[in-house]
Amino acid sequence: MTYKRITQDVFIIQQYTGSQYGWEDVHAEDTRKAARERLKEYRQNQPEYPARLITRREKIESSESIDPLFIGIYPAGIVYADRTQEEHGDFKRLAFLDYGTLTLTVRHTCPADLKTRIEKDAAKIQAQRGQNFSIDSCGSFVVLGG
Numbered sequence: 001m002t003y004k005r006i007t008q009d010v011f012i013i014q015q016y017t018g019s020q021y022g023w024e025d026v027h028a029e030d031t032r033k034a035a036r037e038r039l040k041e042y043r044q045n046q047p048e049y050p051a052r053l054i055t056r057r058e059k060i061e062s063s064e065s066i067d068p069l070f071i072g073i074y075p076a077g078i079v080y081a082d083r084t085q086e087e088h089g090d091f092k093r094l095a096f097l098d099y100g101t102l103t104l105t106v107r108h109t110c111p112a113d114l115k116t117r118i119e120k121d122a123a124k125i126q127a128q129r130g131q132n133f134s135i136d137s138c139g140s141f142v143v144l145g146g
Contacts, residue, residue: 005060006059006060007057007058007059007060008030008057008058008060009032009055009056009057010028010029010030010055010056010057010058011028011029011030011031011032011034011035011053011054011055012025012027012028012035012053012054012055012056013025013026013027013028013029013035013038013039013042013051013052013053014026014051014052014053014054015042015046015049015050015051016049016050016051016052017049023052026042026051027042032055035053036053039051039052039053066083066084067083068082068083068084068114069081069082069083069114069117069118070082070083070091071121073135073136074135075135075142076098076099077096077097077098077099078096078097078099078122078125079093079095079096080093080094080095080096080097080114080118080121080122081093081094082094082111082114092109093107094106094107094109094110094111094114094115094118095107095110095115095118095122097122097125097126099133099135099142099144099145100145100146101145102125102126102129102144102145104118104119104122104126106118106119125144126144126145128144129144129145129146130143130144130145130146131143131144132144
């Protein structure tokens with residue numbers, strides 16, 4: 001069994017800005033080398049303020065606890081996306097359910113486990129054909145399937 005860290009070291013640069021505020025965090029880096037370079041810059045650029053480097057351990061947020069399936073309700077249909085992957089600055093789109101036709105289009109890159117969940121969710125919506133479906137919190141709705 002491999003060891004998995006639950007914390008990570010974060011290297012913090014602090015400056016002493018006076019007795020009223022004391023030591024304040026001004027910058028953080030993931031590596032000690034980068035932090036030392038920034039510390040040197042702070043000392044050169046602001047010599048009137050003492051600076052120091054400290055290390056903090058922060059808990060690593062587990063991506064395993066995040067549900068990867070994002071379901072977004074939009075004016076034209078429902079978008080199913082993978083929130084753990086990014087594509088063109090947004091969650092990676094996996095499928096789309098059109099309100100007008102109630103046709104589910106699943107991309108070939110959709111993982112099998114998520115595809116099963118998407119098809120199950122879409123089937124619930126498709127079963128409501130002819131009914132009003134709320135698309136926002138202002139009371140707007142569409143008629144499913146037509």
